[in-house]
Amino acid sequence: MADNKRTDRPTYAADFIKGDTDSAVFLGNAHIDNLMTVVIALGSEIWADRQRLRIVEKLLSSKGKVTTEMVEQYVPTEEEKAAWQAEREAMVKRVYAVLARDTSKARPFGEERQFN
Amino acid sequence: MIKRRTLMGTGAAITGAFTSMFAGRKAEAAKSAKNSATYPEGTIAPRGSFGVLERLPALDLEARQDFLTAFRAFANTTIARNAQARANELVKGAGKTPTELNQAEAIELLQDDPLVAMTSKSWLTAQQLMWDDLKNYFEANADRYYSEMEAVDNRGPGTLELNPDMDIPEYTRHEIHIQPGGYVGHPFAGHIYHYGTNAFYTGRNYQDELHRGAASKMPVPADGKVKRILDVGCGIGQMSMALKERFPDAEVWGLDIGGPMVRYAHLRAVERGVDVNFAQRLAEDTKFPDGYFDIVTSYIMYHEVDPTGTHASVKEAWRVLRPGGVYYPLDFKLKDVPPATAYRHYRGWMDHRWNNEVWSPKFRANGLPDIIRKAGFDLNEEGPELLRGFGVLNATKPA
Numbered sequence: 001m002a003d004n005k006r007t008d009r010p011t012y013a014a015d016f017i018k019g020d021t022d023s024a025v026f027l028g029n030a031h032i033d034n035l036m037t038v039v040i041a042l043g044s045e046i047w048a049d050r051q052r053l054r055i056v057e058k059l060l061s062s063k064g065k066v067t068t069e070m071v072e073q074y075v076p077t078e079e080e081k082a083a084w085q086a087e088r089e090a091m092v093k094r095v096y097a098v099l100a101r102d103t104s105k106a107r108p109f110g111e112e113r114q115f116n
Numbered sequence: 117m118i119k120r121r122t123l124m125g126t127g128a129a130i131t132g133a134f135t136s137m138f139a140g141r142k143a144e145a146a147k148s149a150k151n152s153a154t155y156p157e158g159t160i161a162p163r164g165s166f167g168v169l170e171r172l173p174a175l176d177l178e179a180r181q182d183f184l185t186a187f188r189a190f191a192n193t194t195i196a197r198n199a200q201a202r203a204n205e206l207v208k209g210a211g212k213t214p215t216e217l218n219q220a221e222a223i224e225l226l227q228d229d230p231l232v233a234m235t236s237k238s239w240l241t242a243q244q245l246m247w248d249d250l251k252n253y254f255e256a257n258a259d260r261y262y263s264e265m266e267a268v269d270n271r272g273p274g275t276l277e278l279n280p281d282m283d284i285p286e287y288t289r290h291e292i293h294i295q296p297g298g299y300v301g302h303p304f305a306g307h308i309y310h311y312g313t314n315a316f317y318t319g320r321n322y323q324d325e326l327h328r329g330a331a332s333k334m335p336v337p338a339d340g341k342v343k344r345i346l347d348v349g350c351g352i353g354q355m356s357m358a359l360k361e362r363f364p365d366a367e368v369w370g371l372d373i374g375g376p377m378v379r380y381a382h383l384r385a386v387e388r389g390v391d392v393n394f395a396q397r398l399a400e401d402t403k404f405p406d407g408y409f410d411i412v413t414s415y416i417m418y419h420e421v422d423p424t425g426t427h428a429s430v431k432e433a434w435r436v437l438r439p440g441g442v443y444y445p446l447d448f449k450l451k452d453v454p455p456a457t458a459y460r461h462y463r464g465w466m467d468h469r470w471n472n473e474v475w476s477p478k479f480r481a482n483g484l485p486d487i488i489r490k491a492g493f494d495l496n497e498e499g500p501e502l503l504r505g506f507g508v509l510n511a512t513k514p515a
Contacts, residue, residue, distance in 0.1 A: 019472040047182070
């Protein structure tokens, strides 16, 4: 059992049974699994920066100035929301399509030592 | 739609804004809170809402969640399709047809294939990153989120009942779907669940569309009388509120074992002005009088309940329904399910073992329709279908 009660305020949280998914290794080596996690997490960080940049550009071109508050509070139009979603999907496809590659014929480098 | 953080802000802004809000001067309160700019120096002001969805409190967090939602959709489609094709090749290579293997054989054949493994890893990683990012944000800003809930715990519309000393069955304590702390174990379980499941639904439920759609199709008793409705395993109350929207004159109750879940449900109901009562209670032991309700339902709860809890919950639903009342536990389809392919067997196992869908296999083997019939209900498995692709368990307590 694990707990999550780290405050004097009422949390209404109870003890829970911790899962063990962190111990799962899918790619043959825990470090490779970790790197895969890093790669996906970095994608989310890049997208966050891209989103921020896009809003900054929009505000600068439409308002001529920008503050952090303006960026954080920016409400996209329906057209922008749809466009951003399409861009996200395109970016994911562009960057991660290789993960869907059939690797059944892949073999270690150096296995073929002769060039014909 | 009330702007939660516009009204609540932090510190001194909370009391004034809520006093005004519940005195019926919502617009004035919002204007006052916004104009007074009582947010601590160095912090960012509120971000508002889209419809019934309070925006995530920071642009970076919102953007990362958007990205993970897009990545999840990609893993569910492009990567999964290719993995399915690869699995079919492996099955064919083993001299079998796609539906010939049992689950153990399918796992043995597929789990070490690099593409199949990549599918699992990429999907699970998106799931883990999504949960952890939300958890870390809410924990890092705990004071604000405790304050928001504390400000409305004892306010209406609707009521909130929390029972921190109640016995919580072990089966409910798991981190279902690897949600950190599960439904009972994290003080912000409701917040985390809400935004996490938005990613799970890949953007199709930001306005509770699925719950509203299901509620709109809920069958009613033959006499048409719907005075009281019970939603067990209500989570953050999306179905409960959708039912209240459809039956505005009914007394609606949402019960869940997760204290933080119903606490967040109440927060959302208050800010939307929806009069629903939430209580931390078990579906097996609702505390209501015999025959109290006209409709008893649950939204995708039973696959997260152990067999003992399932039998007890159905028995309790029978007890609290009035003769002629409708019992509709919405959950995964159990009837006319096509034979599983090897890949589907593998994915089911992966979901159970590594996505911590602890009770799902038992749910599929448990015979919920028979349990409902044996409790005394007349069971219609033909319709209506509340959610496309989900099971139909439209039961009536004989009049």
